[in-house]
Amino acid sequence: MKALALSFMMLTGVVGCHMHSNQTAAPVALSTANASSVVSGNFSPQELRAFAALQPIDTHAHVRRVDPQFNAMLDKLNVHLLDIILVDDQNPEENDLHVERNGALNFIRSSSGRAVLCTSIDPFRMRKPGFTASAITGINRDFDHGAIAVKIWKNLGMEVKDAAGNYVLPDDPALMPIYKDIAAHNKTLVAHVADPDSSWAPPNPASPDYSYYNENPIWFMYNKPHPASKEQILRARDHILEQNPNLRVVGAHLGSMEADFHVLAQHLDRYPNLAVDLAARMPYLALLPRTDAIAFITKYQDRLIYGTDLEFHARDKVEARMRYWENSYARDWRFFATNDTVDFDGITGKGLALPDSVLRKIYHDNAVHWFPGIFPGSH
């Protein structure tokens, strides 16, 4: 089973970030669980009490919409959010940093302290004169207005090019002063750089990423002329960690090291300023042998931070979207906290039944430590 699971892990791809999780192609089922034993759906009242008692913080959400029903759901679940913005020039709804910021701030102001801002920079302005200084001015203004973190996205390394036509890497000299500024303000860098390995592999119709890369060829690096390799991009991220030992870096999506937990462990050992979020990569934990998953989480219980990559936009149908959010939180909690078998869009896993002390770290304490100011009253 282990060999199967590991080879499957090379194929699977819950790419996350601007692919709604419920649009993920159904992976090839390798489940050994009886479908009838899978626990799904919303929290029972008893489950909700246990979940809410954790004071859960979702450190990876994208909310751009003010809706009282949505805020009531956050109250009911007792969830706090880090609302992350970014500039995606492929998405007309997300291609303007000012629009993104205003959308997020409108929601945050409506949230009664349940959400805070993770701001971003616009890397498509990198070739304009004065880019670095104006990016720093922008994020410092956002810090003044309550932002607690800055996101860099996978367009660095996979899309943005310099004047010579080379891909700009996350450690480009124009970006390094920005990281120093983030550290100087005691804020946190969220780094979603690179994609799952299958972006750099030949097209494979058996891969669950196949349809994603067919529909989003911009992110399929395999057939690009002279792409930056995934290794180059992650090395550039590591260079940021080395050059800025006082900068807290949270690697989104298991730091894009989802395919090999040994590599992830080595990075956590080597870089004390690195933690990772679990957003849109829970299935990779479910694919590990259960005892290995428990051992990994137990060993790195101070470095793993809960997040989902859930989104809420103007285009969404409110009722269906809220049901999806609630069911996602319930499924993830059951996987961590109970023995129930849960289903991550075709990948099933038996719950890890982690002790309460570890649950509190993953759901709350680590977020407070790595993102000062994320929870009301914490600094």
Ligand SMILES: [Zn+2]
């Ligand atoms: Zn995201």
